[in-house]
Each structure stands twice: as structure tokens, then as C-alpha cells.
Amino acid sequence: MKTRYFFIFPLILAIFSCTKLDEKVYDKIPGNLYPENANQIANLSVDAYAKLKFMADDGNNEDGGWWFLAQEISSDEISAPTRGADWYDGGKWLNMHRHAWSNDDEGVNRMWKLFWNGVTTCNQVLDMMHVLPQNPALLAKMKEVEVLRSFYYYLLIDNYGDVPYLTSVKNAPPLPYKLKRAVVFDSIVSTIKSALPSLNVGDKKYMATKNMAFALLTKLYLNAAVYKGIDLTGTTDQWDSAMVYCDKVLAFPSYSIEPNFLAPFLTNNENSKEIIFSIPYDEDNFQGFRLHMRTLHYQMNERFDMTVGPWNGFAITPTFFDTYELTDKRREGYNFFGPQFDKDGKPIEEGETKLPLDIDPHLPALYMQAADFTPTQIRTTGARVGKYEIKMGAKENLSNDFPLFRITDFNLIKAELTIRLGGNGDYWINLIRTRAGVTTFSGATLDDLLAERGRELYCEGHRRQDLIRFGKYKDAWWEKLPHGDDRNTFPIPKWATSANPNLLINP
Numbered sequence: 001m002k003t004r005y006f007f008i009f010p011l012i013l014a015i016f017s018c019t020k021l022d023e024k025v026y027d028k029i030p031g032n033l034y035p036e037n038a039n040q041i042a043n044l045s046v047d048a049y050a051k052l053k054f055m056a057d058d059g060n061n062e063d064g065g066w067w068f069l070a071q072e073i074s075s076d077e078i079s080a081p082t083r084g085a086d087w088y089d090g091g092k093w094l095n096m097h098r099h100a101w102s103n104d105d106e107g108v109n110r111m112w113k114l115f116w117n118g119v120t121t122c123n124q125v126l127d128m129m130h131v132l133p134q135n136p137a138l139l140a141k142m143k144e145v146e147v148l149r150s151f152y153y154y155l156l157i158d159n160y161g162d163v164p165y166l167t168s169v170k171n172a173p174p175l176p177y178k179l180k181r182a183v184v185f186d187s188i189v190s191t192i193k194s195a196l197p198s199l200n201v202g203d204k205k206y207m208a209t210k211n212m213a214f215a216l217l218t219k220l221y222l223n224a225a226v227y228k229g230i231d232l233t234g235t236t237d238q239w240d241s242a243m244v245y246c247d248k249v250l251a252f253p254s255y256s257i258e259p260n261f262l263a264p265f266l267t268n269n270e271n272s273k274e275i276i277f278s279i280p281y282d283e284d285n286f287q288g289f290r291l292h293m294r295t296l297h298y299q300m301n302e303r304f305d306m307t308v309g310p311w312n313g314f315a316i317t318p319t320f321f322d323t324y325e326l327t328d329k330r331r332e333g334y335n336f337f338g339p340q341f342d343k344d345g346k347p348i349e350e351g352e353t354k355l356p357l358d359i360d361p362h363l364p365a366l367y368m369q370a371a372d373f374t375p376t377q378i379r380t381t382g383a384r385v386g387k388y389e390i391k392m393g394a395k396e397n398l399s400n401d402f403p404l405f406r407i408t409d410f411n412l413i414k415a416e417l418t419i420r421l422g423g424n425g426d427y428w429i430n431l432i433r434t435r436a437g438v439t440t441f442s443g444a445t446l447d448d449l450l451a452e453r454g455r456e457l458y459c460e461g462h463r464r465q466d467l468i469r470f471g472k473y474k475d476a477w478w479e480k481l482p483h484g485d486d487r488n489t490f491p492i493p494k495w496a497t498s499a500n501p502n503l504l505i506n507p
Contacts, residue, residue, distance in 0.1 A: 048121045125145050272406075278402055330458070426442060
């Protein structure tokens with residue numbers, strides 16, 4: 001069981017109501033004395049980080065953020081098929097996979113709320129910090145929160161394009177206007193760069209450290225052509241900038257590729273040498289990661305001696321499953337398929353067909369009804385996501401940390417940038433392919449690189465962004481028709497534009 005430390009974020013503004021400062025007060029700290037030590041300064045930012053818990057949340061509660069779901073289900077990797085009477089849910093899963101969402105779909109609504117909750121909380125914390133007695137430690141913490149806010153803004157422009165850019169709650173206009181995506185991009189980059197000298201250099205995986213900031217700058221510059229709407233033909237400025245920060249990430253001595261490709265996804269993965277920035281999920285104290293519930297077959301609780309029954313849903317698309325070579329360790333390491341056995345090694349009996357549970361990895365369709373498909377096809381097809389360890393006795397929530405940035409991604413980014421700049425990226429790709437047990441590349445192309453990113457970074461929330469950067473998101477794939485570039489971003493939710501019509505005005 002991993003040890004975690006959680007702090008309750010105090011409503012410190014109440015402190016300023018103290019007027020008799022000559023009295024001994026044991027339950028409050030006078031405002032002019034707070035914060036009085038490093039721990040109290042550290043606690044100021046806790047609520048801003050707490051919003052990250054909804055990043056990979058499955059969307060089943062009111063605050064579920066849908067970020068992870070939207071990045072994966074809208075890609076060519078994962079689907080949430082309708083299985084008879086199960087998993088239709090008003091068509092929200094079909095819409096996300098087919099890129100048929102509206103401005104009132106659940107995923108569109110929840111992501112917008114998630115990102116703005118993050119931005120607003122950061123701004124509330126910063127407003128509070130500005131009125132506290134200033135000292136170097138507090139100023140450093142403010143810069144850290146500004147970088148975390150920049151991370152939320154990065155997610156906003158990545159998913160929604162043009163958005164408002166606010167740096168305060170107290171001074172925010174009541175009905176803000178959108179800014180061009182490129183303008184927000186420049187503001188984010190400027191904020192992060194100005195914060196770099198103040199950021200912690202240590203390997204703290206749950207904080208906006210200098211290493212996390214380098215990783216975020218790498219991602220921003222890597223996708224700059226998309227965010228700024230520019231043609232990079234004939235110029236290398238953005239790729240060069242991405243390379244500078246990518247090299248800084250790769251140079252940090254604490255990070256390295258683990259010998260075991262599953263190590264970054266184990267239950268006790270908080271010390272993985274691959275993880276740069278992560279969400280510290282815990283089955284009891286920091287809940288929200290329930291991918292196993294959404295993907296495992298109903299009776300697969302018997303395999304893991306689970307205390308709850310999973311919901312028989314998410315599955316890899318058959319075309320993506322076939323991109324893994326038979327010798328690729330990740331094919332079975334990242335997916336569950338084939339005959340299933342309980343914790344004692346006995347065959348699991350499928351609940352309806354009463355046959356031994358045998359998962360066919362190839363899903364026949366996205367929408368399966370009894371008139372067209374057998375119960376076996378409906379209930380037992382599609383390899384299930386097994387990338388994140390499901391420990392014996394797993395509960396409804398997992399305790400695996402969810403990696404938002406990990407070093408393997410940046411090895412592949414190094415390869416991509418090298419290829420885009422006219423070089424050979426084989427070395428960095430082959431580090432990953434060798435570990436996976438497949439033959440190495442010689443003269444890898446960008447298409448080779450994109451395919452390898454998909455196989456390695458499967459179900460980590462990167463695929464939608466990658467497909468857009470490579471110009472593939474609008475293409476047809478399994479159960480999804482081609483479309484224009486208008487689907488590269490999600491629409492601002494109807495509820496948000498109803499409350500603020502200024503969001504409908506193009507900047």
C-alpha cells in the first residue's frame with residue numbers, strides 16, 4: 001500500500017477577521033503572520049492541484065472531467081461500444097467516437113467545466129497570495145501556481161481553440177471575450193518562461209516543478225503549428241524551440257526508461273523513473289480513476305478477486321489492435337483477451353451464455369443489437385484495457401498514479417523533432433521498440449513514428465492530439481467517417497454561451 005500525504009486546504013481568508021491580535025489565538029493564525037513556515041506556504045496551492053483528480057475521472061460523477069475519455073474515445077485507439085441494452089446512454093459514446101458531438105454533449109460540457117475550474121481555482125489562490133506578506137518562498141509558490149494554471153490553459157486551447165484568458169478572479173470581467181488561440185499560446189509560454197528561475201528543480205511528480213515546466217513547453221512548441229495556425233514549411237523555429245526544452249527534459253538524471261514496460265503503470269508506481277508529472281490517485285483518499293470498471297467484462301472481477309463488479313464496456317478498436325505485432329510484448333501487456341480464468345486458475349463462466357469466458361480481441365461493430373449479433377459477440381468481443389495494473393482485491397477506484405508526462409513520450413518526441421528537422425530518429429524510437437521485443441527501425445518515417453507513439457502511449461490521453469498534429473484526425477477509421485478540420489476542436493458548451501453570449505463572438 002503506497003503512503004500518501006494529503007493536506008486540507010484551509011479557508012485562510014477567514015484569518016483576516018481577527019482583530020484582537022494581542023490575544024493568544026490557538027485555532028487561527030493572524031493574517032499578518034500567515035504563512036509562517038514552508039509547510040503553510042506549500043498548503044496554499046493544494047486546492048489548485050486537487051482539480052487534477054477529475055482529469056482521468058470516468059465522468060460518472062458530477063465533476064467527472066472527461067478529458068481522458070475524450071482524448072481516447074475520439075481517437076482510433078479506443079471505443080465504448082453499445083452492447084445490446086448497455087452503453088448507449090443517449091448516444092454520447094457513439095457521438096464521441098464518430099466525431100458527431102454537439103455543443104450539448106456530456107464530454108463537451110464536462111471538459112470545459114473541468115479546465116475552467118482548474119484555471120479559476122489557480123486564480124483564486126493567486127489572488128489570495130497577492131495580499132499575503134510577500135517573501136521569496138511565497139513568490140516561488142506563486143510562480144508554481146502560474147505554471148499549473150498554464151497547464152489548464154494548455155488543455156483549454158488544445159481542446160477548444162479560442163478561449164478567454166484570465167489571470168485573476170477579483171479583476172475578471174463579468175462576461176469575458178475569447179482571445180485567439182495563438183494569443184493565449186503566447187501568454188502561456190511567456191508565463192512559464194518567466195516562472196522557470198523560481199521553480200523547484202527536484203523530482204516531485206505531483207508538482208509543477210522546473211522539469212514539468214520544461215515538459216509543458218516542449219508540448220506547447222511541438223503543437224505550435226496547430227495552436228498558432230501557421231504553416232511551418234520553410235521554417236524550423238517552433239521545432240527548434242521544442243527540441244531545446246525536450247533536451248532539457250531528457251537530460252534530467254532522475255528520469256530513464258524502465259526495463260519493465262509496465263512499471264510506470266503498476267499500482268505502486270509513484271517512484272517510477274519514467275514519470276515526470278502525474279495524478280496521485282488512491283482507491284480511498286483520492287478517488288477518480290476507474291478505467292478498470294469501464295473496460296473489464298462483468299465476470300472479470302473473478303480474475304482479480306474484486307470487491308465490485310465491472311461494467312463490460314471499453315475495448316480497443318480492432319484496427320488498432322492489429323497494429324501490434326504478434327511478438328510485441330505490449331499487445332498482451334496492455335490488453336486483456338483470450339480465455340479468462342479466476343484467481344484460482346479455473347475458467348470463468350460468462351454470466352449469460354454460461355460458456356467459458358473467451359474474449360475475442362476483434363470487436364465486430366460499434367453498435368451491437370440482438371437482432372444483428374449473438375450474445376457472445378455483444379458481450380465478449382473487444383480486447384479490454386489492461387495497461388494499468390489491477391491489483392488483487394481491487395476496489396471501484398484504482399490507486400495507480402496516472403502519468404500526464406512521462407519520459408518515454410519525450411524520447412519519441414525527440415525522434416519526431418529529429419525527423420522533422422531532417423535527421424534520423426531511429427535511436428530514440430528503437431529504445432522503446434527494443435524494450436517491447438520487436439525489431440528495430442532503420443530510417444523511420446513520420447508515419448512510423450506516429451504508429452509507434454500510438455502503440456507505446458496507448459490509453460495515456462495523447463492520441464487525439466497526436467492525430468491532429470499529424471493531420472490524421474479528420475481521416476476515416478474504424479466506424480468513423482472523414483470530415484473537415486472543424487472537428488479538430490470541441491465547441492464551447494451551450495450552457496456556457498447561454499450564460500455568456502460574448503463567447504460566441506470570434507476574436
